[in-house]
Amino acid sequence: MERDEPKLIERYTPNERTNHWITAICFVLLALSGLAMFHPAMSPLYAVLGGGQWTRILHPFIGVVMFISFLILVLRFWHHNYLDRDDVQWLRQIDDVLANREDRLPEVGRYNGGQKLLFFVMVICLVLLLLSGIVIWRRYFSMYFPIGLIRLAAVVHAATAAVLIIGIIFHVYAGLWVKGSVGAMLRGTVTWGWAKKHHARWFRESIK
Amino acid sequence: MALQSLDILRLSATTTPPPGVREPAAGDVAKLIDVTKCIGCKACQTACMEWNDLRDEIGFNVGVYDNPLDLTEHSWTVMRFAEYENPDGNLEWLIRKDGCMHCAEPGCLKACPAPGAIVQYTNGIVDFHEENCIGCGYCITGCPFNIPRLSKTDHRVYKCTLCSDRVAVGQEPACVKTCPTGAIVFGTKDDMKHHAEERIVDLKERGFQNAGLYDPAGVGGTHVMYVLHHADRPSLYHGLPDNPRISPMVQVWKGIAKPIALAGMALAAIGAFFHYVRNGPNVVTAEDEAAARDEARRIRGEPEERDDGTR
Numbered sequence: 001m002e003r004d005e006p007k008l009i010e011r012y013t014p015n016e017r018t019n020h021w022i023t024a025i026c027f028v029l030l031a032l033s034g035l036a037m038f039h040p041a042m043s044p045l046y047a048v049l050g051g052g053q054w055t056r057i058l059h060p061f062i063g064v065v066m067f068i069s070f071l072i073l074v075l076r077f078w079h080h081n082y083l084d085r086d087d088v089q090w091l092r093q094i095d096d097v098l099a100n101r102e103d104r105l106p107e108v109g110r111y112n113g114g115q116k117l118l119f120f121v122m123v124i125c126l127v128l129l130l131l132s133g134i135v136i137w138r139r140y141f142s143m144y145f146p147i148g149l150i151r152l153a154a155v156v157h158a159a160t161a162a163v164l165i166i167g168i169i170f171h172v173y174a175g176l177w178v179k180g181s182v183g184a185m186l187r188g189t190v191t192w193g194w195a196k197k198h199h200a201r202w203f204r205e206s207i208k
Numbered sequence: 209m210a211l212q213s214l215d216i217l218r219l220s221a222t223t224t225p226p227p228g229v230r231e232p233a234a235g236d237v238a239k240l241i242d243v244t245k246c247i248g249c250k251a252c253q254t255a256c257m258e259w260n261d262l263r264d265e266i267g268f269n270v271g272v273y274d275n276p277l278d279l280t281e282h283s284w285t286v287m288r289f290a291e292y293e294n295p296d297g298n299l300e301w302l303i304r305k306d307g308c309m310h311c312a313e314p315g316c317l318k319a320c321p322a323p324g325a326i327v328q329y330t331n332g333i334v335d336f337h338e339e340n341c342i343g344c345g346y347c348i349t350g351c352p353f354n355i356p357r358l359s360k361t362d363h364r365v366y367k368c369t370l371c372s373d374r375v376a377v378g379q380e381p382a383c384v385k386t387c388p389t390g391a392i393v394f395g396t397k398d399d400m401k402h403h404a405e406e407r408i409v410d411l412k413e414r415g416f417q418n419a420g421l422y423d424p425a426g427v428g429g430t431h432v433m434y435v436l437h438h439a440d441r442p443s444l445y446h447g448l449p450d451n452p453r454i455s456p457m458v459q460v461w462k463g464i465a466k467p468i469a470l471a472g473m474a475l476a477a478i479g480a481f482f483h484y485v486r487n488g489p490n491v492v493t494a495e496d497e498a499a500a501r502d503e504a505r506r507i508r509g510e511p512e513e514r515d516d517g518t519r
Contacts, residue, residue, distance in 0.1 A: 038466065039466050039469075042470075053363065154319075158461055162473065173480035176484070177490055193496035193499070
């Protein structure tokens with residue numbers, strides 16, 4: 001056995017990776033075009049989807065694609081994301097997490113407490129974004145709703161999108177910070193060392 | 209509609225001051241609609257169609273005088289006919305010329321996300337520049353008077369311009385010019401308020417104790433004002449809002465939410481960056497890999513591998 005070539009475990013199948021990246025690409029397009037409409041300081045981002053009218057046309061359709069893609073992702077990963085006592089303890093020790101002192105943390109399964117928490121935050125955000133987005137989709141749906149609800153939906157859509165964007169900033173950063181994570185989602189595999197270090201319980205179950 | 213202009217007070221979705229060096233020396237303008245003088249002839253609707261070259265689809269009579277039944281992208285003003293039975297048991301036919309009120313605090317402009325699609329001139333006129341409109345309909349969400357109409361053909365919103373093109377060259381709006389009873393007058397806002405006062409004195413003498421001017425403070429006043437016989441109950445006039453204001457939802461959405469959300473995103477990104485700078489990446493080392501191999505061997509019950517550097 002070649003000692004300097006670490007052994008690999010598959011963490012994400014090709015279908016899971018494709019599913020994730022479709023969602024991610026949609027998210028980036030939606031976040032950029034949505035920010036253009038949200039704040040005048042971001043209005044140069046109208047160019048991302050080809051100007052104001054095209055942004056207004058495309059943004060909701062991309063949103064529907066993201067929701068469907070995310071829904072499939074949720075159905076795939078839902079059962080991995082139940083929070084347990086160890087996850088609560090993990091979250092309590094967030095200062096150890098941030099200081100890279102993983103040896104002091106309870107052993108983590110397939111996902112850690114932070115990932116599980118973010119998972120459910122995203123689930124709530126996506127549901128709210130879909131519902132409010134339909135109400136403010138002027139071209140096809142707004143005429144079916146009273147003006148008070150449209151105004152509420154506009155606030156909900158903006159606020160929820162802000163929470164989601166902030167959540168995704170943490171999600172992306174966590175991937176860049178914990179080396180080997182981006183590779184897991186791009187190539188599908190992690191090394192045994194990565195699995196044991198970050199997800200010891202999942203590692204033991206996986207190599208049996 | 210757009211004119212080359214140096215007299216812009218506010219520009220939608222724009223954070224820097226628009227060109228506003230030119231201000232009307234006589235003050236801002238207003239159109240005064242004296243509902244008590246209106247006979248419902250719809251000459252104003254016709255004049256609006258003619259000046260603006262607008263022709264709405266011919267619809268169907270549904271049993272009321274309102275024609276067309278509602279504002280559309282082609283009908284920027286519509287006479288609203290309301291039948292009101294007063295406490296004396298007499299019928300009052302309240303006829304109100306509906307259209308954009310040209311608010312001093314325009315909800316449409318506040319809600320608009322397209323830079324330069326809605327302007328407010330220094331003379332008070334609120335105008336849509338349709339070439340910049342993206343068709344999102346947020347102005348409809350923001351408007352307290354339910355005025356803007358989105359075209360299903362070109363996906364841009366339209367409404368009364370207060371004939372900004374005529375006013376810019378010193379003419380009164382087309383509806384004012386044509387009104388046969390003098391129910392619609394136009395001038396500086398001060399003059400129109402003064403004129404309204406005289407009318408209100410007259411109406412009170414004739415028994416309309418609650419006659420008054422409709423210039424709602426909730427939207428900072430309007431540049432289209434009404435003289436009403438029942439100013440205490442504007443909603444009698446086909447649902448004219450009693451206390452119009454920009455909805456608190458729209459205020460939050462287009463106010464405090466914007467800096468808070470952007471600050472939150474910036475803080476998250478900056479925080480993440482400095483976490484990396486201070487704590488560095490979380491890296492898997494060669495020892496981690498070796499430990500993982502050892503544990504795997506234990507779990508699988510494989511024999512220990514000698515760790516003396518030989519293979």
